[in-house]
Amino acid sequence: MDKIIINGNRRLNGEITVQGAKNSVLPILVATLLVNGISVIHNCPVLSDVEATIKILQYLGCKVTRDGHTVTVDSTNVNRNDVPDNLMREMRSSIVFLGGILGRMGKAVLSTPGGCEIGLRPIDLHLSSMEQFGATITTENGFLVCSAEEKGLTGTRITLSFPSVGATENIILAAVLAKGTTIITNAAREPEISDLADFLNRCGARIHGAGDSTVTIEGVNGLHSTEHTVIPDRIVASTYMIAAAMTNGKICLRDIIPAHIGPTIQPLREAGCDVTVSGRWVCLSAPPKLKRIRMIRTMPYPGFPTDVQAQMMALTTICEGTSVIVENIFESRFKHIGELLRFGARINVEGRMAVIEGVKHLNGANVRATDLRGGSAMFLAGLNAYGTTEITEIHHIDRGYESPEKVLGELGADIKRVTDDEKN
Numbered sequence: 001m002d003k004i005i006i007n008g009n010r011r012l013n014g015e016i017t018v019q020g021a022k023n024s025v026l027p028i029l030v031a032t033l034l035v036n037g038i039s040v041i042h043n044c045p046v047l048s049d050v051e052a053t054i055k056i057l058q059y060l061g062c063k064v065t066r067d068g069h070t071v072t073v074d075s076t077n078v079n080r081n082d083v084p085d086n087l088m089r090e091m092r093s094s095i096v097f098l099g100g101i102l103g104r105m106g107k108a109v110l111s112t113p114g115g116c117e118i119g120l121r122p123i124d125l126h127l128s129s130m131e132q133f134g135a136t137i138t139t140e141n142g143f144l145v146c147s148a149e150e151k152g153l154t155g156t157r158i159t160l161s162f163p164s165v166g167a168t169e170n171i172i173l174a175a176v177l178a179k180g181t182t183i184i185t186n187a188a189r190e191p192e193i194s195d196l197a198d199f200l201n202r203c204g205a206r207i208h209g210a211g212d213s214t215v216t217i218e219g220v221n222g223l224h225s226t227e228h229t230v231i232p233d234r235i236v237a238s239t240y241m242i243a244a245a246m247t248n249g250k251i252c253l254r255d256i257i258p259a260h261i262g263p264t265i266q267p268l269r270e271a272g273c274d275v276t277v278s279g280r281w282v283c284l285s286a287p288p289k290l291k292r293i294r295m296i297r298t299m300p301y302p303g304f305p306t307d308v309q310a311q312m313m314a315l316t317t318i319c320e321g322t323s324v325i326v327e328n329i330f331e332s333r334f335k336h337i338g339e340l341l342r343f344g345a346r347i348n349v350e351g352r353m354a355v356i357e358g359v360k361h362l363n364g365a366n367v368r369a370t371d372l373r374g375g376s377a378m379f380l381a382g383l384n385a386y387g388t389t390e391i392t393e394i395h396h397i398d399r400g401y402e403s404p405e406k407v408l409g410e411l412g413a414d415i416k417r418v419t420d421d422e423k424n
Contacts, residue, residue, distance in 0.1 A: 001393065002394055002420060003392045003418050004404075004405060004415065005391075009385065009386050009387075010383070011248050012250075013244075013249050014251065015251070016252075016254070016410065018237045018253055018256055019045040019401075020231070022045060022050070022400045023192040024195040024233075025045065026091075027173070027192070029050070029053045029054070030173065031100060032073040033062070033075050034104055034176055034223050036222050040226075041073070041228055042069065043230040043232075044066070044230060046402050047398065048395065048398045049399045054071070060078050060079070060083075061077050081101050083097055084111075088110060088111045091399065095110070095123050096170055096173070098130065098170050098174075102146055102153070103177050108147075109146075111142060125160060125162070125167035126164075126166065129160075129167060129170065130146050130174060132158050133153040133155075134151055134153055135148040152179060154178060155175060155181045156183075157182070157185070158171055159185040159186055160187065162186075163186050163189065163213070164188060167188075169193065171217075172193075172215065172217060175219060176200055177222070181219065187210075188301070189301050191211070191231060191234065191260045193211060195231045198228070202226040203223035204224050232255060232257060235305065235308060235400070237253050237260075238261050238264040239308070240253065240411075241253070242311045242380055243380055243411075244284050245268055248288060249286055250284065251283065254280065254281055258277040262302070263304045264305070264308055265282075267304070267312060270294070271315065271319055272290055292323045293316055294323065295324045295326070296312060296323075298326070298328050299329075307373050308373070309325060310336045311373065311376055313325055313337070314336075314340060314377040314384075317356055317358060320358050321357075322356065324353060324354070334349055335370040336371070337354065339374070342365035343364075343389075344363045344365075362381050362386070363385055363386050364385045364388045364389040367381075367389065367391055369392070369394050369397050375394060378391045379404060379415070383415075394417070
């Protein structure tokens with residue numbers, strides 16, 4: 001297996017352009033299923049989750065090509081409504097194909113999604129929403145069969161018990177070509193929802209209120225070809241800002257949307273970092289010593305993102321004093337703590353709350369990426385640590401970060417990826 005090796009305690013400095021948002025690219029690629037023609041999607045990062053999504057699109061009958069960071073999807077000849085179990089298990093967000101396939105084909109046959117084991121991700125909201133459109137759901141040989149072949153999907157009013165991002169995306173995808181109007185109450189407000197709606201509206205959809213808690217979708221008869229540029233990845237941007245903070249560094253992110261990373265900027269300022277915003281630029285300059293962050297609670301957007309919890313915990317391990325992090329979204333998203341302890345971190349856990357006592361510095365260790373964001377916490381800790389850090393199981397990191405060793409290397413880190421071929 002490949003691994004990442006870091007010789008730490010080196011100051012990061014420089015400018016970078018942040019990759020396209022993984023959590024936008026995936027539902028947008030699924031949305032191309034609804035288009036009767038060609039969709040050209042720019043700023044698509046090279047990630048294993050994106051490649052898994054492309055494989056599913058090709059299985060369904062789409063012609064997909066990639067040229068650098070541009071992916072072109074011709075969905076004219078989609079001819080299948082099922083996704084094999086092995087493809088579904090490659091990523092957690094594969095359930096979003098439910099709304100896309102159902103909206104295009106009138107029937108979807110899927111198994112349970114896979115991906116990182118960070119806690120339960122119930123799909124009951126997805127299924128109950130499809131039922132409210134008039135679809136029937138049964139199970140056959142371990143597969144979910146969701147069908148609306150007889151009467152088609154009909155617009156409806158859906159109130160979500162929790163502002164689930166995936167359920168909101170699935171509802172939007174199913175509603176775009178449904179008959180009548182659909183209204184989502186307590187919808188997820190993440191920027192990626194707005195990005196998905198922007199793409200679909202470019203194709204001729206009628207979606208109003210995306211990014212707010214109430215979203216209205218007026219069904220249309222069809223969608224046409226278009227081009228779209230994916231927004232920058234706010235989670236990746238936050239990760240690299242934390243990397244600079246942990247190495248007493250200075251970093252500038254160009255072509256970013258500052259409002260999207262506001263929930264991360266606030267605790268970084270509390271830690272003593274100087275963060276300046278100008279147009280589509282964000283710059284961070286770290287202090288000689290980071291201050292404690294009193295309390296971070298993960299919440300749905302616009303609250304602090306659960307996807308930055310592990311990275312921020314890595315930072316608090318070297319802050320002066322005691323910091324507290326409460327994980328409110330996923331019940332099993334503290335798996336990275338055991339690995340952080342290998343660096344010499346001091347962390348106590350009680351239920352969903354972690355209490356972190358800052359140390360002067362971390363020490364290099366042999367660790368593994370427990371999941372996508374936990375993996376990024378490992379390379380953040382390694383960047384700060386004295387000595388050498390080796391990170392294994394980096395396939396998790398590759399799900400959401402495009403060549404992090406190259407990005408961090410350009411900023412001054414001593415970091416490299418060792419492949420199986422090189423080891424042999």
